[in-house]
Amino acid sequence: MLSSPIKSNEIIFGSCNKDLLEEIIFYGMGLGADFVEIFIENTDNSSVLAEEDFITSVSPSFGRGAGIRIFKETKDGFVSTNDLTKQGLMRSVSQAIEMLDITDNKKGEVFNGLNKHRDYSLSKKKWINEVPSINEISEKLLVSTKSLKKNNKIITRKGSYSRNLQEVIIASSDGTYVSDIRLHQTVGLNLIASDAQYRSSGSRRFGSSGMPNEFKLWDHEKAANDVFESSMNMLYADYVEAGQMPVVLANKFGGVIFHEACGHLLETTQIERGTTPFENKLNEKIAHESVTAIDEGISEGSFGSLSVDDEGMEPEKSVLIKNGILKKFISDRAGELRTGHKRTGSGRRQNYSFAAASRMRNTYIAKGEHSKEDLINSINDGLYCKSMGGGSVGATGQFNFAVEEGYLIKNGKLTSPVKGATLIGEAKEVMPKISMCGNDLELAPGFCGSISGSVNVTVGQPHIKVDSITVGGR
Amino acid sequence: MNSKEITAQISKAADILNLKKWDYGASFSNDYSVQVDKGEAKQLKASQKQILTLRVWNESNLVGITTTSDISKSGIKKALNQANIASDFGNKNERTEFSPLAKDPIEVKDAKKRNPVGIKKLLTILREAEVKLLESHESIKSVPYNGLSESFYERVYANSDGAFRSYTKSQAALYLYARAEEKNKKPRSSGSVKLGYGVEDIDIESCIKDASNKTISHLNYSSIKTDKYLICFSPESFLTIINAFSSMFNARSILDGVSLSNKNSIGEKLSTEALNIYDDGLHEKNISSSPFDGEGTPTKRLCLINKGRIENFIHSESTARIFKTIPTGHAGLGSKVSVSPDWIVVEKSEENSNLKISLDHSTYEGEFVYVEELNAIHAGVRASQGSFSLPFDGWLYKNGKKISIESATVAGDIKYLLKNIVNIESSQEVTTSGISPHIWVDELSITGGA
Numbered sequence: 005m006l007s008s009p010i011k012s013n014e015i016i017f018g019s020c021n022k023d024l025l026e027e028i029i030f031y032g033m034g035l036g037a038d039f040v041e042i043f044i045e046n047t048d049n050s051s052v053l054a055e056e057d058f059i060t061s062v063s064p065s066f067g068r069g070a071g072i073r074i075f076k077e078t079k080d081g082f083v084s085t086n087d088l089t090k091q092g093l094m095r096s097v098s099q100a101i102e103m104l105d106i107t108d109n110k111k112g113e114v115f116n117g118l119n120k121h122r123d124y125s126l127s128k129k130k131w132i133n134e135v136p137s138i139n140e141i142s143e144k145l146l147v148s149t150k151s152l153k154k155n156n157k158i159i160t161r162k163g164s165y166s167r168n169l170q171e172v173i174i175a176s177s178d179g180t181y182v183s184d185i186r187l188h189q190t191v192g193l194n195l196i197a198s199d200a201q202y203r204s205s206g207s208r209r210f211g212s213s214g215m216p217n218e219f220k221l222w223d224h225e226k227a228a229n230d231v232f233e234s235s236m237n238m239l240y241a242d243y244v245e246a247g248q249m250p251v252v253l254a255n256k257f258g259g260v261i262f263h264e265a266c267g268h269l270l271e272t273t274q275i276e277r278g279t280t281p282f283e284n285k286l287n288e289k290i291a292h293e294s295v296t297a298i299d300e301g302i303s304e305g306s307f308g309s310l311s312v313d314d315e316g317m318e319p320e321k322s323v324l325i326k327n328g329i330l331k332k333f334i335s336d337r338a339g340e341l342r343t344g345h346k347r348t349g350s351g352r353r354q355n356y357s358f359a360a361a362s363r364m365r366n367t368y369i370a371k372g373e374h375s376k377e378d379l380i381n382s383i384n385d386g387l388y389c390k391s392m393g394g395g396s397v398g399a400t401g402q403f404n405f406a407v408e409e410g411y412l413i414k415n416g417k418l419t420s421p422v423k424g425a426t427l428i429g430e431a432k433e434v435m436p437k438i439s440m441c442g443n444d445l446e447l448a449p450g451f452c453g454s455i456s457g458s459v460n461v462t463v464g465q466p467h468i469k470v471d472s473i474t475v476g477g478r
Numbered sequence: 479m480n481s482k483e484i485t486a487q488i489s490k491a492a493d494i495l496n497l498k499k500w501d502y503g504a505s506f507s508n509d510y511s512v513q514v515d516k517g518e519a520k521q522l523k524a525s526q527k528q529i530l531t532l533r534v535w536n537e538s539n540l541v542g543i544t545t546t547s548d549i550s551k552s553g554i555k556k557a558l559n560q561a562n563i564a565s566d567f568g569n570k571n572e573r574t575e576f577s578p579l580a581k582d583p584i585e586v587k588d589a590k591k592r593n594p595v596g597i598k599k600l601l602t603i604l605r606e607a608e609v610k611l612l613e614s615h616e617s618i619k620s621v622p623y624n625g626l627s628e629s630f631y632e633r634v635y636a637n638s639d640g641a642f643r644s645y646t647k648s649q650a651a652l653y654l655y656a657r658a659e660e661k662n663k664k665p666r667s668s669g670s671v672k673l674g675y676g677v678e679d680i681d682i683e684s685c686i687k688d689a690s691n692k693t694i695s696h697l698n699y700s701s702i703k704t705d706k707y708l709i710c711f712s713p714e715s716f717l718t719i720i721n722a723f724s725s726m727f728n729a730r731s732i733l734d735g736v737s738l739s740n741k742n743s744i745g746e747k748l749s750t751e752a753l754n755i756y757d758d759g760l761h762e763k764n765i766s767s768s769p770f771d772g773e774g775t776p777t778k779r780l781c782l783i784n785k786g787r788i789e790n791f792i793h794s795e796s797t798a799r800i801f802k803t804i805p806t807g808h809a810g811l812g813s814k815v816s817v818s819p820d821w822i823v824v825e826k827s828e829e830n831s832n833l834k835i836s837l838d839h840s841t842y843e844g845e846f847v848y849v850e851e852l853n854a855i856h857a858g859v860r861a862s863q864g865s866f867s868l869p870f871d872g873w874l875y876k877n878g879k880k881i882s883i884e885s886a887t888v889a890g891d892i893k894y895l896l897k898n899i900v901n902i903e904s905s906q907e908v909t910t911s912g913i914s915p916h917i918w919v920d921e922l923s924i925t926g927g928a
Contacts, residue, residue, distance in 0.1 A: 067547030160735035246925035277622035476887035
């Protein structure tokens, strides 16, 4: 419930800012803008680092700022500022108008005032009091880090936690007037093992959105055991021999490949740039018929979920690929304006200093009908990628991903661990080669860096089999 | 508030909280940038940013920190309060102090601060650059990634012991990344980045020419056979590798157990005697140079590898104290202070008689792979393990011909790479991340699709 309207010359969080926001939007429209959008945020973040048996860093931060975007036809001007006074915001509007060289104030679009306030933050205001305190975080993180087993080969054990609480107000000349509070928590464990010339590392990350108590309930022992086992398995691993081979990608974070290699190419920003091979492929087959892929922002608690996107639209569940056929692109306001693809509630940004862009949320390949064993048994000579590291996709669609934990497949069985593997390919060529999908879909949290900064996302998939891919190694 | 007023405000608020010891780093910036798409303005951006990082020491001499963009009186008070609370969790095992060099004189280069040219001028320049690049070759169909920006900023460090440093600077950047397409071939992309103190200092024509030449040179491509090859690293790609494995020289990384080096590695032979590597943040070609680091320590030139042996590590105040040396001007400002290199300079030492000087990238007629640019560093480098597997843009030189390599990776181990350097060319080139000659390495693995 909003408190009574306050006549203010400054944005005040927790108060009704409607009059001030309308005044600023009217000002921009009066100067000839086709569209004015104001995004205002207030943040309260904390991060904690545990090394070995001690807390070695506690870093709180807070801040506030505004991003103002003006559209004139398909061009946009974006100004960000830390000044949330009326004068500061109007100065930013003027600057954006001037940048766009809008000299006539002929009104193309009309602003009829802001709609009824949609306040998604009502049930979330208590979160700030429910999230774990620094004391509680430190205690849990120390317990978690200590649960990483010690032996004479383990040289570092680390645990890290970060919490981002972001309060936003979004108002625009189409009447949008929205408030929300977002809470993201993430915790990770890392370990490095060493023995003579051999070295390995392992890591696991957990994350959630909303759900202030989730960190307290995190099963740190399972994560610690996974990290330890992975590091020890990989310590004496040989380098993989490079070549073309079939691979099975594990579920959960294995989905990073779809995210990077295909997901980005389905964002309308890529259509705008002319850098996606899928631009004119809507309703055409771009993947094997076993592949159905989804991008959504609605799974409760998932790291990429949102009540509302950074342009004030509720996120939808978008079936991107259905049985191999391309069905939809991921679109934001600018994407709709410039490419004609309807918005999907995917306008996202790292913070107020970035203009929103079409970005993925929870993106995954849907489950199929096979067991993990079916996939592995179908391969005579290949690679099982149990844990993936990071990856990237180039301007012409070629991708590469590091395999953090890999095992050779010989005659349908997992055999020796191998390190140094990189998966290399192009989405257009690899998507038709995903021939089998498992029945064990799981999601994993991550951070995605792109045009509008780093945003929280979820990747996911069941176990999948790629018939042939280039594996880089020694 | 300006930096003097911020210092006074922090001092006043700290007194009220009975905080006797504090320091802060702040930056204030105004940035302007433009992007174009086929002659039209696409996105025009401006931002005013301010950021303050405050550290306080409590009565037990433990450090707490807070970062904020709210540099108002109330924001500063809140930041001090939060830092004070965080200090209860300060690291008892590794204490942080002021840098003993925080009041030493700093070397400030001639202020090459330029005035803003403004968004309209930026747009005009970028539009013209895009047109010229598109017209430079019929196969170049678009410039999907492009931008021209100018930034004006001030950085400040001050502490309760009376240290106060600040400097102001301007910087501009142009990047052009072209995409070329030919019938029945895969699209090929490449680009160029140029930096300057201001837009007028940027060599725009050379950026266009570089982006065009690089893109066109990759039009005729072929897969490469997976095998071990003689490799010539471009200056840019060799600097990328050295920066990716700079934890070898980083005292923070050594203490954290994530470096290939250890406390006793000074003097260890890492490579051929012909190799010298320096970190030289104040180098005249370093557009982004800063006269002091996050802790206020003056920036200086430091030899990292001398005739193939590790000569120095880079330090913050606390790592220097642990290693019983002095800070080197490479610190950030944090609860746990990070350490990182500034500007790497690679050169041939006097001990170079064992080099194969016939290996010159412009004249050598034997077979070799030229690595022009390494990609996806964050994904393909395992700094704590020493291994790398990186996609690259480059060419295979064979039988007097040069052909672009389609989608391949180069893989190896950094220690193996450094020990297998077979030539360091004489001529150094300036890049955006440092200076290096071409470096030749024998027997590195390439994975290709052939």
